[in-house]
Amino acid sequence: MSLPKHTDSAFVQVIVPVPIEKPYTYSVPPEMRSQLAFGHRVEVQFGRSRRYAALVVGFVEAPPSEHVKPVLDVIDDHPVITPLQLDFWRWMADYYACSIGEVMHAALPASFKLTSETSIYLLPGHPDDFTDLTDREYLVIQALRNQEELSLDDVKKLLRIDTVLPLVNKLFRLGFIGVQEQLADSYRPKVQKYLRLAPAFRNDPEALHAAFELTQRSERQTQALLAFVQLARNRVEVLQSEVLRKADVKSDVIKALEKKEILEVSEREVNRIAMDDELPQVDIHLTPAQQTAYATIMEQWEDKRVVLLHGATGSGKTWIYKKLLDQDLDQGGQALYLLPEIALTVQVVQRLQRTFGNQVVVAHSGLSNNERVDLWKRVQEGAPLILGVRSSIFLPFQNLTTIIVDEEHDASYKQSDPAPRYHGRDAAIYLASLTGARVLLGSATPSVESFYNSSIEKYGLAVLRERYLDVRFPDLHFVDLRKHKLTKDSQFSRQLVDEIGATLERKEQVIIFKNRRGYAPVVRCLICGWQAMCDRCDVALTYHKYRNNLHCHLCGLQKQIPIVCPDCASNEIRLEGHGTQKIEDELKIIFPDARVSRMDYDTTRRKEAYHKLIDAFEQQEIDILVGTQMVTKGLDFDHVGLVGVLHADQQLYFPHFRAVERTFQLLVQVSGRAGRKETAGQVVIQTYNPTHPVFADVAMNDYQSFFQRELLSRKQWLYPPFFHLIKITLKHKVKGTVVGAARLLAHRLKEHLGNRVLGPAEPGIARVRNQYLMDIGIKIERKPQASASVKKLLREQIAQLHKERGMTTVRVNVDVDPG
Numbered sequence: 132m133s134l135p136k137h138t139d140s141a142f143v144q145v146i147v148p149v150p151i152e153k154p155y156t157y158s159v160p161p162e163m164r165s166q167l168a169f170g171h172r173v174e175v176q177f178g179r180s181r182r183y184a185a186l187v188v189g190f191v192e193a194p195p196s197e198h199v200k201p202v203l204d205v206i207d208d209h210p211v212i213t214p215l216q217l218d219f220w221r222w223m224a225d226y227y228a229c230s231i232g233e234v235m236h237a238a239l240p241a242s243f244k245l246t247s248e249t250s251i252y253l254l255p256g257h258p259d260d261f262t263d264l265t266d267r268e269y270l271v272i273q274a275l276r277n278q279e280e281l282s283l284d285d286v287k288k289l290l291r292i293d294t295v296l297p298l299v300n301k302l303f304r305l306g307f308i309g310v311q312e313q314l315a316d317s318y319r320p321k322v323q324k325y326l327r328l329a330p331a332f333r334n335d336p337e338a339l340h341a342a343f344e345l346t347q348r349s350e351r352q353t354q355a356l357l358a359f360v361q362l363a364r365n366r367v368e369v370l371q372s373e374v375l376r377k378a379d380v381k382s383d384v385i386k387a388l389e390k391k392e393i394l395e396v397s398e399r400e401v402n403r404i405a406m407d408d409e410l411p412q413v414d415i416h417l418t419p420a421q422q423t424a425y426a427t428i429m430e431q432w433e434d435k436r437v438v439l440l441h442g443a444t445g446s447g448k449t450w451i452y453k454k455l456l457d458q459d460l461d462q463g464g465q466a467l468y469l470l471p472e473i474a475l476t477v478q479v480v481q482r483l484q485r486t487f488g489n490q491v492v493v494a495h496s497g498l499s500n501n502e503r504v505d506l507w508k509r510v511q512e513g514a515p516l517i518l519g520v521r522s523s524i525f526l527p528f529q530n531l532t533t534i535i536v537d538e539e540h541d542a543s544y545k546q547s548d549p550a551p552r553y554h555g556r557d558a559a560i561y562l563a564s565l566t567g568a569r570v571l572l573g574s575a576t577p578s579v580e581s582f583y584n585s586s587i588e589k590y591g592l593a594v595l596r597e598r599y600l601d602v603r604f605p606d607l608h609f610v611d612l613r614k615h616k617l618t619k620d621s622q623f624s625r626q627l628v629d630e631i632g633a634t635l636e637r638k639e640q641v642i643i644f645k646n647r648r649g650y651a652p653v654v655r656c657l658i659c660g661w662q663a664m665c666d667r668c669d670v671a672l673t674y675h676k677y678r679n680n681l682h683c684h685l686c687g688l689q690k691q692i693p694i695v696c697p698d699c700a701s702n703e704i705r706l707e708g709h710g711t712q713k714i715e716d717e718l719k720i721i722f723p724d725a726r727v728s729r730m731d732y733d734t735t736r737r738k739e740a741y742h743k744l745i746d747a748f749e750q751q752e753i754d755i756l757v758g759t760q761m762v763t764k765g766l767d768f769d770h771v772g773l774v775g776v777l778h779a780d781q782q783l784y785f786p787h788f789r790a791v792e793r794t795f796q797l798l799v800q801v802s803g804r805a806g807r808k809e810t811a812g813q814v815v816i817q818t819y820n821p822t823h824p825v826f827a828d829v830a831m832n833d834y835q836s837f838f839q840r841e842l843l844s845r846k847q848w849l850y851p852p853f854f855h856l857i858k859i860t861l862k863h864k865v866k867g868t869v870v871g872a873a874r875l876l877a878h879r880l881k882e883h884l885g886n887r888v889l890g891p892a893e894p895g896i897a898r899v900r901n902q903y904l905m906d907i908g909i910k911i912e913r914k915p916q917a918s919a920s921v922k923k924l925l926r927e928q929i930a931q932l933h934k935e936r937g938m939t940t941v942r943v944n945v946d947v948d949p950g
Contacts, residue, residue, distance in 0.1 A: 170210025431591025444803025464532030494519030521555025639772030
């Protein structure tokens with residue numbers, strides 16, 4: 132798409148990564164018109180002084196007003212996004228009731244969102260050749276040699292010009308500088324050095340003898356040259372790192388050879404996401420049950436774009452995914468394989484790489500800024516298979532033909548903050564409708580909404596009931612904690628302790644599930660009842676033993692545990708409750724010879740920690756693994772003989788319409804970690820209410836019974852899948868202000884929507900980070916027109932609220948289809 136030709140002026144519409152509803156119009160100077168196309172970034176002034184790298188998303192022949200600012204300069208030679216991506220962004224902004232700028236901010240890597248607050252620094256391995264640089268560009272390089280970093284304002288003052296983003300972008304692309312934003316990691320291109328013989332020695336063996344004569348006074352130089360010659364037998368260039376490793380010398384030796392004009396050194400930017408070696412491929416052989424499910428999926432895809440694969444835990448759904456992906460990649464398609472969170476990628480990445488080798492690239496929210504940019508480039512180049520979390524739906528796909536959403540029921544697919552508050556599964560389905568891709572949703576415990584859509588034939592359905600290689604389903608035992616607790620302070624029943632001991636004697640492994648991290652959730656004074664609370668949130672502080680401090684899991688506040696009670700000065704302060712740290716300690720006391728480890732957020736926050744923990748457990752270097760929900764999420768281990776669930780009621784009575792559904796899913800998923808081909812695994816579930824119907828469904832692995840009962844409840848109380856929900860949260864530092872704003876907004880909405888509006892009400896946690904909260908709920912009939920009209924009304928009423936005196940600073944967050 133190019134600019135329309137005008138004799139006088141032309142105008143572009145741009146979006147910037149800030150919360151604005153619509154594109155802004157800028158004029159284009161005549162000399163820039165031939166350079167612009169859809170998806171290019173341009174430098175614009177937004178507001179009084181701020182400058183942004185804005186995206187060109189449209190062209191108009193006339194401006195909306197006479198006061199139109201000009202585009203300052205063009206940053207890119209090639210488009211950053213495609214028209215299809217913009218269509219997807221617009222849908223997301225409309226459906227999830229947020230701004231297009233917020234979607235842009237979420238979608239693009241940080242290095243694509245340059246602002247006037249950006250700073251630059253000199254890269255350590257920058258090129259030594261400055262001949263292609265202008266005087267201004269060279270002046271910036273010289274300034275960075277004397278100063279660690281420069282802001283873009285500093286560059287403007289240095290060069291005495293106003294437009295510097297194109298210059299910065301050029302130096303960035305050439306590998307001279309890195310770019311660092313205030314709230315983002317810097318992007319530093321990965322540069323590798325390559326060696327080749329100088330022209331005088333390149334094609335003449337006799338001349339090469341002369342080269343060795345030049346190095347005869349230096350043994351290390353001779354070793355390096357010999358190593359190069361050996362490595363370069365079948366290639367012209369050799370990686371410098373290979374030569375250094377083979378010759379066991381340092382880089383100063385290569386510099387000496389370069390100075391003697393024996394070797395030439397060149398630098399090349401490489402993509403971090405690319406894999407070094409293609410791994411051996413594995414043949415995909417399906418069992419008869421898997422083959423039947425595979426055939427059903429292919430048949431259903433003939434007339435339905437979305438198919439649900441309901442496969443039991445351990446049934447080998449991944450083999451079916453690999454078969455589908457293999458067929459897709461053979462036909463030149465691009466596939467997206469979604470997982471709910473980083474924790475699940477370890478084993479799945481290994482399995483996919485064993486089958487598809489270097490066709491697999493991995494995308495998740497834990498990537499550094501460097502890796503995000505490299506990933507974006509790799510997908511633009513047509514990477515065949517992308518394995519990623521929910522944010523990978525924003526990548527610039529070129530030929531997306533298949534999307535697989537594994538563990539589609541998982542709550543981690545829902546983005547909570549900041550906007551857009553999208554659901555990765557639902558957004559992926561809409562993305563597929565834009566690209567023409569097919570979607571497969573997979574789960575042993577499908578969400579009620581997805582299974583309902585298959586029951587009304589909106590989605591196709593394939594069922595896989597048998598476990599892979601005839602592995603037996605585990606035997607479940609329910610223990611009533613009211614009668615069989617080991618001791619008053621213990622979290623273990625006698626039956627669970629006996630089962631752990633028997634399992635360890637059989638040289639099998641144990642997984643213990645407790646959905647509460649930390650050591651003690653409550654720190655209380657036994658005399659006056661004082662409880663350690665967060666200063667900024669209405670929640671109790673959790674004691675973490677290994678840090679020896681109190682920690683708020685909402686805002687991150689950390690405090691030392693008091694020696695005496697701050698209210699009554701008593702020293703009778705006690706730790707109450709059990710988190711994963713305390714469970715770990717108790718197990719070490721009960722089983723002193725067992726190797727016990729813990730898997731929760733605290734032990735896996737470092738980049739490689741989760742991988743190391745999983746590898747150790749797979750290698751049977753750990754006997755008992757204590758974990759939070761991480762241990763329930765699709766991990767497969769060969770030697771797990773027992774799974775223990777310490778408090779199965781914990782989520783069951785949570786005040787949420789999905790409480791029963793999530794309890795069922797969690798227990799079935801964690802039970803699926805047990806079992807071997809020869810013997811059935813054991814699952815011990817401890818509960819204070821063993822007669823609850825959901826436990827009977829878990830014991831029988833009866834999804835249909837759970838689904839039918841849950842569907843009746845949802846229909847009676849007007850919840851999904853029969854109604855859409857919208858949750859509105861208002862925030863302000865003054866409680867009276869937020870209460871007044873919530874009441875006013877709810878009143879105005881009720882004038883139009885009547886009893887569809889619920890509240891306002893104070894949530895269970897009424898203060899977070901010193902902001903007081905109020906909630907309003909809306910239930911809408913499941914009709915597209917009704918939903919669209921309510922969202923339009925909501926935008927209008929929020930805008931009106933912010934015009935009221937004293938309410939301009941009230942934050943209003945809209946969450947469509949809350950998790």
